[in-house]
Every structure is written in structure tokens, then in C-alpha cells.
Amino acid sequence: MRVSLTAVVLLTSALSLSAEAFKCPRVCSCDRAKLTVTCMGKNLTEVPPSLDEISLKLDLRNNNLQVLSRGAFSHAPYLTHLHLQRSNIITVKEGAFRTLGRMVSLNLAYNKIDILYQESFDGLSSLKELNLDHNRIEEIQPGAFSQLGFLNTLDLTHNQLVYIPNMAFQGLNNIKWLRLSHNALNNLAPEAFAGLFTLNRLSLDHNELQFFPTQTMTRLREVTRLDLSYNPMTYLGEESVSMAKLTHLYLDHMSLQDLSDQALSGAPHLTHLDLSHNQLRYLEPLKGPKELGSLNLTGNPSYCNCYLRPLRVWAGLRGAKLLGVCAGPPHLSDEPLQAVDPQDLRCRSRGETLQDELEREEARTRDASPTEKPKPRAKCPGLCDCDTEAQHATCEGRGHTKVPRGFPVKTQLLDLRRNHFHFLPVNSFPGTGQVLSLHLELCRIHEIEAGAFRGMKKLYYLYLSDNDLTSLDPGAFTGAPELTYLHLEGNRLLQFPGPALKLLPGLSVLHLERNAISKLDPAGLLSSVTPLLRELYLTNNTITSIAKAALDSAHLGILHLDSNQLTEMPTSALSKADNLEELKLSHNSIRWLGPDSVQPVSQSLRKLYLDQTGLEKISGAALGPGLRTLSVRGNQLKELPDLSLLTGLEEVDLQENPLLCDCSLLHLRRWMENVSLEVVATCGNPPEVKGQKVKEVSVFKSCPENGSPPEVKVVVDSGLSKPKPRLSKVSAVKARPAKPRNKQTKTGKKKPQRRPPKTPKSKKTLI
Ligand SMILES: *[C@@H]1O[C@H](CO)[C@@H](O)[C@H](O)[C@H]1NC(C)=O
Ligand SMILES: *[C@@H]1O[C@H](CO)[C@@H](O)[C@H](O)[C@H]1NC(C)=O
Ligand SMILES: *[C@@H]1O[C@H](CO)[C@@H](O)[C@H](O)[C@H]1NC(C)=O
Ligand SMILES: *[C@@H]1O[C@H](CO)[C@@H](O)[C@H](O)[C@H]1NC(C)=O
Numbered sequence: 001m002r003v004s005l006t007a008v009v010l011l012t013s014a015l016s017l018s019a020e021a022f023k024c025p026r027v028c029s030c031d032r033a034k035l036t037v038t039c040m041g042k043n044l045t046e047v048p049p050s051l052d053e054i055s056l057k058l059d060l061r062n063n064n065l066q067v068l069s070r071g072a073f074s075h076a077p078y079l080t081h082l083h084l085q086r087s088n089i090i091t092v093k094e095g096a097f098r099t100l101g102r103m104v105s106l107n108l109a110y111n112k113i114d115i116l117y118q119e120s121f122d123g124l125s126s127l128k129e130l131n132l133d134h135n136r137i138e139e140i141q142p143g144a145f146s147q148l149g150f151l152n153t154l155d156l157t158h159n160q161l162v163y164i165p166n167m168a169f170q171g172l173n174n175i176k177w178l179r180l181s182h183n184a185l186n187n188l189a190p191e192a193f194a195g196l197f198t199l200n201r202l203s204l205d206h207n208e209l210q211f212f213p214t215q216t217m218t219r220l221r222e223v224t225r226l227d228l229s230y231n232p233m234t235y236l237g238e239e240s241v242s243m244a245k246l247t248h249l250y251l252d253h254m255s256l257q258d259l260s261d262q263a264l265s266g267a268p269h270l271t272h273l274d275l276s277h278n279q280l281r282y283l284e285p286l287k288g289p290k291e292l293g294s295l296n297l298t299g300n301p302s303y304c305n306c307y308l309r310p311l312r313v314w315a316g317l318r319g320a321k322l323l324g325v326c327a328g329p330p331h332l333s334d335e336p337l338q339a340v341d342p343q344d345l346r347c348r349s350r351g352e353t354l355q356d357e358l359e360r361e362e363a364r365t366r367d368a369s370p371t372e373k374p375k376p377r378a379k380c381p382g383l384c385d386c387d388t389e390a391q392h393a394t395c396e397g398r399g400h401t402k403v404p405r406g407f408p409v410k411t412q413l414l415d416l417r418r419n420h421f422h423f424l425p426v427n428s429f430p431g432t433g434q435v436l437s438l439h440l441e442l443c444r445i446h447e448i449e450a451g452a453f454r455g456m457k458k459l460y461y462l463y464l465s466d467n468d469l470t471s472l473d474p475g476a477f478t479g480a481p482e483l484t485y486l487h488l489e490g491n492r493l494l495q496f497p498g499p500a501l502k503l504l505p506g507l508s509v510l511h512l513e514r515n516a517i518s519k520l521d522p523a524g525l526l527s528s529v530t531p532l533l534r535e536l537y538l539t540n541n542t543i544t545s546i547a548k549a550a551l552d553s554a555h556l557g558i559l560h561l562d563s564n565q566l567t568e569m570p571t572s573a574l575s576k577a578d579n580l581e582e583l584k585l586s587h588n589s590i591r592w593l594g595p596d597s598v599q600p601v602s603q604s605l606r607k608l609y610l611d612q613t614g615l616e617k618i619s620g621a622a623l624g625p626g627l628r629t630l631s632v633r634g635n636q637l638k639e640l641p642d643l644s645l646l647t648g649l650e651e652v653d654l655q656e657n658p659l660l661c662d663c664s665l666l667h668l669r670r671w672m673e674n675v676s677l678e679v680v681a682t683c684g685n686p687p688e689v690k691g692q693k694v695k696e697v698s699v700f701k702s703c704p705e706n707g708s709p710p711e712v713k714v715v716v717d718s719g720l721s722k723p724k725p726r727l728s729k730v731s732a733v734k735a736r737p738a739k740p741r742n743k744q745t746k747t748g749k750k751k752p753q754r755r756p757p758k759t760p761k762s763k764k765t766l767i
Contacts, residue, residue: 023052039063047072057081064088070095078102085131086110098123107131109155116144126150133157133179140164146171157181157203166191177201181227184208190215190534190557198222205229205250212240215534215557218266221245229253229274234391234412235437237461242266252276252296257392258413264288275300276324281387282307285314297324297337304332304340306347313342381406391434395419403428410434417441417463426451437461441487444468450475459483465511466490474499482506489513489537496520498529508532513539513560520573521547526556539563539584552576562586562609569597579604586611586631595621610635611653620645632657638685639664644671652677658684661694663703669694 024030025048028039037055039048041062051058055076065087073079077099089111097103103124113135121130127148137159145151151172161183168189169178175196185207193199193216200222209231217226223243227250236259241249246267256278264270265288273292275283277299286292295315302308304326315322322337332340380386381404384395393411395404397418407414409431417439426449429435436458445467453459459480469491476497477483483504488497493515501507507530520543526533535558536551543564551559551573559580561570566588574580580601590613598605602624612634620641623630629651630643637657643649644667659665661683672679672695681694689697 022054023050025050049075051076054078059083060087061085062087066090068092068096071098072096074099080104083107084111089113092117092120094119095122097121101125103127105129108135110134112136114160115139115141117141118143119147120144122147124148128152131155132159135159137161140168142167143170145169149173152176153179155179156183159183161185162208163187163189164192165189167194168192170195172196173198175199177203179203180207182206186210188213188216191219192216193220196220200245201225203227204231207231209233212236214240214242218242224248226250234258236260236263238262239265244268246270248272250274252278252299254278256280257387259283261285262287272296281327283311285310290318292318292320294321294323297322300324301327302337303328304335304337304345305329306345308337309342309345312337312340312345316342379406379408386411396439405430407432413437413439415439417443419443421445422447424448424452427454428452429454429456431455433457435459437463439463440467441465442467446470448473448476451478453477454479456480457482461485461487463487464491469493471495472497472500475503476500477503480504485509487511488515491515493517496525498525501529504530506532508555509535511537512541513537515541517541518543519545519547520550521545523547523549524552525550526553531555534558536560546570546573548572549575554579556580558582560584562588564588566590569593571597571600575600577601581605582607584609586613588613590614591616591636593618593622595619597622598624640668642667642671644674649675649677652679654679654681657681659694660685661689661692661697661699662686663700665694666700666703669700 022030022032022035024032024037025039027042027044028037028048030037034057035055036057036059037051038059040059044060044063045065047060047065053076056078058076058079058081061083065084066089068089068091070093073082079100080102082100082103082105085107089108090113092108092113094117097106100123104126106124106127106129109131113132114137116137116139118141121127121144125147128150130148130151130153133155134157137156138161140161142165145154148171152174154172154175157179161180162185164185166189169175172195175198178196178199178201181203185204186209188209199220202220202223202225205227206229209228210233212228212233220243222245224245225248226243226246229250230253233251233254234257236251236256238260240260240263243266247269249267249270249272252274253276256275257280259275259280261284264273264286267288268290270289271291271293273289273294274296276296280297280300281303283297302324312322324337326332326335326337326340332344380393381395383398383400384393384404384407386393386408388408388410391410391412392415393407393413394415396415400416400419401421403416403421403424411432412434414432414435414437418441421440421443422445424445424447429438433455435456438456438459438461441463445464446469448469450473456479460482462480462483462485465487466489469488470493472493477500481504484506486504486507486509489511490513493512494517496512496517501510510530510533517538518541525547526536531553532555533553534555536556537560539560540563543561543566546566549572551570552575554576556577557579559577559582562584563586566585567590569585569590578601581604583598583601583605586609590610593610593615598608603626605624606626607629608627609631611631615632615635615637618632618637618641623641623646625646626648627646628648630646630649631651631653633653634656638660640654640659643652659681668681672681683689683692683694683697689699
């Protein structure tokens with residue numbers, strides 16, 4: 001008691017002493033007890049040099065500072081709060097805040113800053129809040145925020161950003177909320193938000209994103225709230241949103257005309273979805289979100305007929321609130337969606353609908369006759385529906401044998417699937433220069449003549465899935481240079497259609513599943529044909545061989561080669577694919593995973609799938625430290641390498657392997673006890689424990705305390721080199737730090753990306 005009393009007395013006297021001695025700059029006013037200094041609106045052109053060293057808070061709002069030079073605050077190292085709003089600051093020099101290691105809150109809003117330099121915020125190692133809103137920032141240099149490991153909130157709203165480069169926010173290891181609203185963003189690099197493992201809220205509203213940035217967003221595992229309101233998106237395709245923890249998604253005030261029922265299939269925890277003020281006439285029940293509590297459709301032209309009934313029923317069943325009113329038909333206008341009886345959501349019979357259509361067709365011909373003045377009405381080919389407001393046209397499954405012509409010139413989405421075109425001649429789509437997305441699935445197409453898509457200069461998505469193509473003419477895609485997503489799955493292609501793809505410099509995602517491709521050659525196939533390809537899907541072909549270096553492509557991130565006939569790891573084919581993150585090889589015949597077998601991609605690889613390949617052995621050295629998913633289900637593995645070294649693992653599937661449960665597997669048992677992962681592994685041997693869970697068997701009790709992990713046996717005649725020496729003590733098994741690894745190793749060597757030219761707006765944003 002006495003001791004603490006003495007301490008209090010000492011402290012108080014120290015404070016009063018300092019209060020008396022506290023220097024206050026001449027033009028400022030000071031609170032000596034609180035150690036705060038206020039110099040608002042004094043037209044100061046520099047930070048007052050006579051600040052007391054022990055000042056805690058400094059308010060310099062409304063001055064005329066212009067430049068904050070290096071060490072501008074070095075005479076006040078204890079500052080915790082600094083207000084610099086509206087101080088006409090144009091430049092923050094590198095190292096301006098270098099000495100301010102105690103700073104908690106820094107406000108630079110309403111200034112004229114245009115570039116954030118690499119070391120602008122160096123030294124602010126305790127900073128929690130940084131306001132940079134209402135400036136003119138158009139460039140963030142790499143590493144600008146790298147020293148702000150404690151920052152919780154970063155406000156960059158109301159600036160002039162058009163592009164976020166890879167790794168822009170690297171170093172923000174504790175960021176919770178990142179605010180980028182009210183900029184001019186039209187492009188986010190895939191790794192723009194890499195490293196933000198703690199981010200749970202992201203605001204991107206009031207920007208110019210035309211597509212949902214799926215790739216970029218999928219990396220944000222912890223985000224629960226995402227605001228994309230007021231962006232000019234027109235369509236949300238399948239699996240656009242893949243964010244495991246997302247609960248609140250704001251997509252209001254956009255230009256959505258369509259939203260796939262699978263768009264949110266990767267957002268299982270979504271509870272609030274705001275789609276208000278879009279152009280949605282119909283919406284199907286959403287696959288994926290199981291806990292949706294509220295769906296806001298206010299301000300959409302919701303048409304209350306039978307097409308809306310499934311949604312209404314679905315929402316009713318799960319007690320999800322549907323907000324909004326019917327826009328038609330007349331007898332239901334303005335009725336709240338929630339209040340409409342599903343029974344009343346009806347369509348007239350198909351016969352009537354057809355009759356109606358014929359009449360319309362007649363009326364159209366009449367209108368066009370010279371005797372009557374034609375009324376301005378939207379043109380639309382027969383047996384098609386054109387929604388000019390939504391810029392959609394569909395002729396799905398209407399028995400067309402030739403591609404209909406005469407769609408409204410502004411059409412952006414053209415859906416022709418399930419017709420019988422058989423052959424697409426040159427110039428099949430005149431007058432469709434605005435179409436972004438063309439659906440031709442299930443149209444029995446066996447040939448595409450060179451120039452068939454001529455004039456489709458904006459075409460971005462092309463769906464040719466499930467047709468009868470056996471080959472592609474080298475000129476098949478002439479005239480559609482913007483094509484970025486190409487679906488050719490479910491055809492009968494015998495070869496990789498390299499020559500045809502050469503005309504598509506921007507191709508980023510290519511689907512070739514379920515074809516009959518048997519080999520991939522020559523060397524350099526991808527890099528010479530589609531240098532920007534990021535995702536290549538070749539599942540379920542008959543591939544037996546892949547030429548050396550065939551798949552070397554600096555951008556390739558996802559490669560699916562599962563369900564083929566490979567007999568070994570395609571190591572040499574990937575010798576320079578050093579950004580590969582996901583590799584699927586399940587359902588091939590690969591019995592060994594040698595120490596060097598994924599070596600070329602081991603730094604970047606995050607997901608590896610080798611289910612049902614007859615795998616008998618995995619070398620520990622084969623698995624890179626950044627691996628997050630490892631799936632080796634249904635193989636012949638008797639032993640496993642020490643997984644405790646893979647500290648980033650988030651998902652492991654070891655089921656259906658005949659593991660040998662003796663002391664050599666003790667490392668696995670210990671690892672399983674210590675990690676927060678759900679790991680199921682079953683013993684296959686010895687016979688007395690066959691079928692029991694590794695977690696439950698008692699055989700490990702009798703093992704020596706520091707039983708060493710198994711030797712990885714080297715099979716002399718396999719040509720595999722000896723595995724690297726490994727830690728042999730079980731104490732090296734770490735509790736899993738749930739934190740995914742930083743990707744620095746991977747991206748660190750890349751040159752930092754610069755902002756691309758401002759105009760024309762890049763359309764390469766990935767959705
Ligand atoms: C502020 O200072 C600048 C020069 O430093 C001067 O031109 C301007 O008139 C001053 N404004 C006020 C309101 O004192
Ligand atoms: C639904 O959207 C409207 C219009 O954007 C908004 O005013 C309203 O607050 C929203 N309702 C809910 C419950 O989110
Ligand atoms: C591969 O595709 C064929 C034909 O589409 C299908 O019958 C078969 O089930 C598929 N195999 C796998 C493993 O997906
Ligand atoms: C499991 O993790 C704890 C810390 O969480 C650690 O003390 C212990 O040594 C670990 N056990 C093994 C077997 O690694």
C-alpha cells in the first residue's frame with residue numbers, strides 16, 4: 001500500500017512539474033494538463049519549431065503547410081494525435097513522420113496530396129487510424145504502408161485512384177477496415193489486397209468497377225462486409241462471389257440486369273444482400289447462402305408473375321425478408337413482394353403467350369408498312385425477347401436453326417443457348433458490336449467458319465460449351481479481340497486449339513473440360529499462344545503427355561488436369577509457371593510425389609489435389625511451405641511426411657488411405673492433436689486397428705516420447721534424389737498458427753506494378 005501511494009505522489013508531482021515547464025508556441029493555445037497544443041487556422045507555413053518535446057496532441061488544422069518535410073515532427077516525439085486536415089498539404093516527403101513511434105491517430109484529410117511515396121508513413125509503428133480522405137491521391141507506391149503493422153482503419157475515400165496494383169497494402173497486418181469509396185477505380189490487380197489477413201470490412205462503393213473482381217476478392221478470407229454500391233456492374237455470373245465469411249454484401253445502385261442463381265454460391269454465410277436500385281426484373285432463388293435474412297429489391301422493376309414465384313416461395317420458406325414492391329403486372333403494382341401470395345404469381349398459359357407473340361409480330365409488320373407511320377418501338381427478332389432497358393436479348397431454346405438477326409443495337413447480353421445452329425458461317429452476328437456476353441451452349445455446333453464473330457468488338461465472355469466441335473478454324477475468333485473468358489468445355493476437340501487462340505491476346509480464362517485432347521505440345525505452348533492466361537481447365541480429357549515447358553506461363557495461376565491419363569507429375573511442363581497456385585491432378589495415375597516433383601512451383605503453390613491417383617509415397621521435401629490445401633484422398637499411402645512444417649495448411653484430406661499406425665506415424669497423431677483443422681485419417685494397418693481413426697487408436701501410447709518422424713525411404717532405382725534432412729524432434733511440431741502465410745516470397749521478386757494508363761478504361765478486370 002505504502003509503495004503504491006509513494007508512486008502516485010511521485011507521478012503527480014512529475015506531471016505538475018512538467019505542466020509548469022510546458023512550453024507553448026506563441027501563436028498556439030495549449031492545455032498544459034493534457035499536454036495538448038492547438039494552432040488552428042493560423043496560416044502557418046511550417047510546424048511550430050518551439051513545440052514542447054512532451055506534447056501529446058497537436059492540432060494544426062486549417063493552415064498552409066504545403067510540404068511536410070523529412071523529420072518535420074522530430075522535436076515532438078511523444079505525439080499520439082495529430083490533426084492536419086485542410087492544411088493545404090501537397091507533398092508528404094518520405095520520412096516526414098519518422099520519429100513518431102507513439103502516434104495513434106493521424107488525420108491528413110482534405111489536403112492536396114497526390115502520391116503516397118514508399119516511405120511516407122515510415123516510423124508510425126503504433127498508428128491505429130489514418131485518414132487520407134478528400135485528397136487527390138492517384139498513386140500508391142509499393143511499400144507505402146509497409147510500416148503500419150498496427151493500423152486498424154485506413155480511409156482513402158474521395159481520392160482519384162483508378163487502379164490498385166498488386167501488394168499495395170502490404171504490411172497492414174492488423175487492418176480491420178479499408179475504405180476506398182468514392183474513387184475512380186476500374187481495375188484491381190488480383191493480388192491488390194494480398195496480405196490483408198485480418199481485414200473484415202472493405203468499402204469500394206462509388207467507383208467504376210464494371211465486373212465483380214472475383215479473383216481479388218477471393219483472397220480476402222476474413223471479410224464479412226463488402227460494399228460495392230454505386231459501381232456500373234451489369235451482370236453477376238456464376239461463382240462471382242467466393243468469400244467464405246461474408247455476411248453483408250451491398251450491391252445496390254448498380255446497373256445489374258441479371259444475377260446468376262449461382263453467383264453467390266461461394267458465400268455460404270451471407271445474411272444480408274442489398275440489391276436495391278438495380279434493373280432486375282426477375283431473380284431466381286440463390287444457391288449458396290443458407291442463412292439469408294434479408295434480400296433488398298427495393299427500386300428494381302420486379303415483375304410479379306410466375307418467374308418470380310420460386311424466389312418468393314424460397315424466401316418464405318427460410319423466413320428471409322424480401323424488401324421491395326412489384327412493378328407489374330398492373331393488378332399487382334406497388335404490392336410489397338413480401339405480401340404477395342405466391343399463388344398470385346402467375347403466367348398465362350404457354351398457348352396464350354405464343355398467340356400474344358404472334359400478334360405482336362403482326363403488329364410489328366403493320367407498323368413497318370409505309371401506309372402507317374411506324375411507332376418508335378424496340379426491334380427484336382421473332383421468337384426472341386429483347387429487354388432494351390436491361391440490354392438483354394434471349395432466344396433460348398426456341399428452335400432456331402439460324403442465328404436470328406436484328407437485335408437492339410445496345411444489347412449487351414445475348415442468350416442463344418439450346419437452339420440448333422449446327423454451323424456458324426462468317427458474319428453470323430451483324431450489329432452486335434455492344435455485346436459483352438454471348439451464350440451458345442447446347443446448340444449442336446460442329447463448325448465455326450473463320451470470321452463468324454466478326455464485328456463483336458466488345459465480346460468478353462463467349463460460351464460454346466456442350467457443342468459438337470472437333471476442331472477450331474484458326475480464324476474462328478477473328479474480330480473478337482477482347483475475348484477474355486472462353487468456354488469450350490463439353491465438345492469433342494482432339495487438340496488444344498492453339499492457332500485459333502492466338503487471335504485472343506487478352507484471354508484469361510479457358511475452359512476445355514470434357515474434350516478429347518490427348519497431348520499438349522509443343523514447348524512454350526501457352527506462353528506463345530495465350531500469354532496472359534490465368535486459368536486453364538483441362539479436366540476429363542485423355543491427356544497422356546505434356547511437352548517440356550508447354551505450360552510455362554508467367555500468369556498461370558490455376559491449372560486443372562484431373563481425370564486425364566497422366567502417369568507422372570508434369571514437372572518439366574511447368575518449369576517456369578512460377579505463379580501457379582492451384583494444381584489439380586486427381587484421377588490420374590501418379591504413384592510417386594518425389595522431392596523435386598513440384599519444385600518449379602513450390603514457392604507459389606497453395607492448393608494441390610492428388611485424389612485417387614494410386615499415390616504410394618510423398619516426399620516431405622515435395623511440399624512447399626506455403627501450401628494451404630492438400631488433398632490425397634483415396635490413395636495407397638501407408639505413411640506421410642511431417643505435416644507440422646506446413647504451417648499454412650488450412651485444409652487436408654487424408655481419407656481412404658491404408659495408413660500404417662505404428663510409432664513412425666506418431667508425428668501425424670501429435671500434429672492432429674495440436675492443429676485446429678478437421679483432419680480425418682484412418683489406420684489400414686496393422687490388422688488389429690484397421691478401420692480405426694488415427695486420432696482414437698491407442699497404439700501410440702507405447703511409443704518413445706520423442707519418437708522420430710519416419711525416415712522417407714529413398715527408392716534407389718526411381719531416380720529421386722535424397723530428401724532434405726528434416727527436423728527430427730517431435731517438439732518441432734508447432735501449434736498451427738492459423739494465420740495464412742504472407743506471400744512475400746512469391747511476389748517479392750516481381751517488379752512492383754505501376755498504374756496502367758488511365759484511358760481507355762481497362763476491361764481486363766477479372767470477375
Ligand atoms: C497566408 O499567408 C500567405 C503567405 O504565406 C499570404 O499570402 C496570405 O495572405 C495569408 N492569408 C491570411 C488569411 O492571412
Ligand atoms: C433497402 O433499400 C432501400 C433503398 O436503397 C433502403 O432505403 C432501405 O433502407 C433498405 N432496407 C434495408 C432493410 O436494408
Ligand atoms: C468425363 O466426361 C464423360 C463425358 O462427358 C462423362 O461421361 C464422364 O463421367 C466424365 N468423367 C469424369 C471422371 O468426370
Ligand atoms: C502443441 O501446442 C502447444 C502450444 O499450443 C505446445 O506447447 C506443444 O508443445 C505442442 N505439442 C506438440 C506435440 O507439438
